[in-house]
Amino acid sequence: MDPASNTAYAPNTNLRIASPTENSRQPTYAVRLSASTKSEDRPAVIGISGVYSPQRFKGPYDVAGWAGTLDWKFPLLPRTELSGQFFTGRGLDGFGGAPLSPLRPIDPVYYAAVTAPELANLGVIGGWSQFKIKVDSRNEFNVAAGTGGRNSTDLRAAAMSNFFLASVPARNQMLFANYIFRPRSDLLFSAEYRRLRTYEITGTPNSAGQIGLAVGFLF
Numbered sequence: 001m002d003p004a005s006n007t008a009y010a011p012n013t014n015l016r017i018a019s020p021t022e023n024s025r026q027p028t029y030a031v032r033l034s035a036s037t038k039s040e041d042r043p044a045v046i047g048i049s050g051v052y053s054p055q056r057f058k059g060p061y062d063v064a065g066w067a068g069t070l071d072w073k074f075p076l077l078p079r080t081e082l083s084g085q086f087f088t089g090r091g092l093d094g095f096g097g098a099p100l101s102p103l104r105p106i107d108p109v110y111y112a113a114v115t116a117p118e119l120a121n122l123g124v125i126g127g128w129s130q131f132k133i134k135v136d137s138r139n140e141f142n143v144a145a146g147t148g149g150r151n152s153t154d155l156r157a158a159a160m161s162n163f164f165l166a167s168v169p170a171r172n173q174m175l176f177a178n179y180i181f182r183p184r185s186d187l188l189f190s191a192e193y194r195r196l197r198t199y200e201i202t203g204t205p206n207s208a209g210q211i212g213l214a215v216g217f218l219f
Contacts (some may be wrong), residue, residue: 065091
């Protein structure tokens with residue numbers, strides 16, 4: 001595993017350099033333990049996971065990235081289900097919806113040597129939960145909400161000595177609802193609405209709405 005972490009940017013965009021995870025010469029390790037009920041159709045499941053991601057930045061500067069997660073899926077009423085996940089950790093930029101850092105820093109060398117390790121050391125926390133209503137074999141509704149971000153206080157403090165960090169988003173939030181229609185067992189149509197919101201360390205959040213239509217084939 002090589003998660004999307006703070007990439008060590010090269011001044012020359014045609015030059016490929018190793019990511020911090022690759023540069024550590026170790027993979028990312030993950031383990032998950034779970035328990036479930038015996039029901040085959042609608043089991044209740046709860047699980048815990050651990051992720052360890054050693055990273056080596058320019059310098060060299062080593063960061064022990066890690067994450068702990070809790071996930072669940074529970075049948076409620078005869079046709080409903082609640083699922084979700086909670087996570088916390090550090091050194092896993094983009095993990096669980098945590099905002100990625102800006103893609104084009106003004107000084108790539110300084111970013112790779114100083115800014116990227118600072119970001120990797122910031123804690124992240126978040127989670128999501130989804131409520132499913134399966135009307136029948138053809139019709140299904142889903143509503144979900146999630147959030148993921150860095151510790152805003154720590155990010156704001158780090159930005160005092162590194163101005164570039166002031167441009168790094170602190171948190172993402174999302175709310176979505178969709179309808180899935182299956183006219184046949186191997187064909188489905190879906191309509192979805194998402195409401196996205198990104199928080200900076202200062203100022204008002206940025207919001208956007210997104211409507212999606214999809215067709216899927218199962219084979």
